Amino acid sequence: MTMKAFVFTQYGGTENQEIQDLPTPEPGPSEVRIAVRAAGVNPVDWKVREGHLSEVMPLDLPSVLGNEAAGVVEAVGRDVEGFAVGDEVFGNTAPTSGGFAEQALLTAGATAHKPAGLPFTTAAVLPVAAATAYDGLEQLGLEAGATLLVNGIGGGVGVAAAQIARDRDLTVVGTASEDKRELVESLGAILVPYGDGVADRVREILPDGVDGILDLVGGDALRAVAGLSRDPSRIVSAGDPATAEEVGGALVARARTAAVLDAVVALVAQGKLDPHVTEVFPLDDAAAALQSVEAGHSRGKVVVEIA
Incomplete structure (x- = not known):
């Protein structure tokens, strides 16, 4: 055949x-x-x-x-x-x-x-982007009421991460281009435009920085915001392990298990994740x-x- x-x-x-x-x-x-x-x-x-x-x-x-x-x-x-x-x-x-x-x-x-x-x-x-977002948030282990910066929130992983974080009662700020504002705000997140001064723009919203960072960009874009995390070990990157390690964080540890897929699809079925x-x-x-x-x-x- x-x-x-x-x-x-x-x-x-x-x-x-x-x-x-x-x-x-x-x-x-x-x-x-x-x-x-x-x-x-x-x-x-x-x-x-x-x-x-x-x-x-x-x-x-x-x-x-x-x-x-x-x-x-x-x-x-x-x-x-x-x-x-x-x-x-x-x-x-x-x-x-x-x-x-x-x-x-x-x-x-x-x-x-x-x-x-x-x-x-x-x-x-769901198995790639949404499951990566789920794994990253599990690794960060933030409690309800904590603040999360999603660096590169406008892509597939970021869109899922914002919604999963919202379900966990986290306050989400995300970096993205200005043309993603409507999408980002529809997810219940606060958009901070990319570019020079991005860390200052985040501090205008959260003067004390953030409790954790989920990075989906890497490189200089990660270096630009890494200092916002009050605990460098609460920085995880989905694609740039070298820079994540440089700033004190780690690569997202992918579980790739049926249990994660079941958890993610349950959020979809409950209307909590689109x-x-x-x-x-x-x-x-x-x-x-x-x-x-x-x-x-x-x-x-x-x-x-x-x-």
Whole structure:
């Protein structure tokens, strides 16, 4: 059997990606195979294609793109428990698989059941961005009433973090571009524009600084706000471990467990978390979906949908 998939054939730019027919994968130990209904698109997808992670995550090429997906279970690995053919699920793709395809392998330990009635397009965007936000907030361990700065609040992780933090009764300030103001304020957060003097602008709102920082930008943008945290150990970064360590913080420790996915999807089901799916593309237009994320113009989550 074969399937249609969106792959990259060598590391580099968009000229190296295309739709191909590939053999349908068989689930190995601790894996389930799903008929994909939707797959989330994330910045890590184009970074993988460009080779930024090739040393830590070597891949056999061609490789299917996409790190998260939702669909219907079609086969389970020999040691997998808790999933059966026909189950509607969502989760992280297995290391050898990708979500931009008609069929995909998910890691069973990082897969959860999708609540009935929840759209596949919503479930598909939870395992990467929303789960990263959840992990980061768990790591910070802030108590109700505390103040949180989300550095780069306008992206998928930041949008989820603001809502999860709001549910935990945290006061949230977020840095983003001015054109994200309406979005940020709709999340119950206070926007502070990026750029020179950003730390001073935060102190105008919170003169004593903040109790914790969730950084989603890294580099000089993190250095610019790190001094706002009263406790440097309460700084976590989702993508820049070197700078986080430099300022006294740490990288977000990703759990990648079904328990985290269950917690996140429960917030969605309760109406407390909206991942803001704003663009949906068919598989044949996966290149356009990835370009939307790569260009940084999307104001919410982008999804590839498979009919």
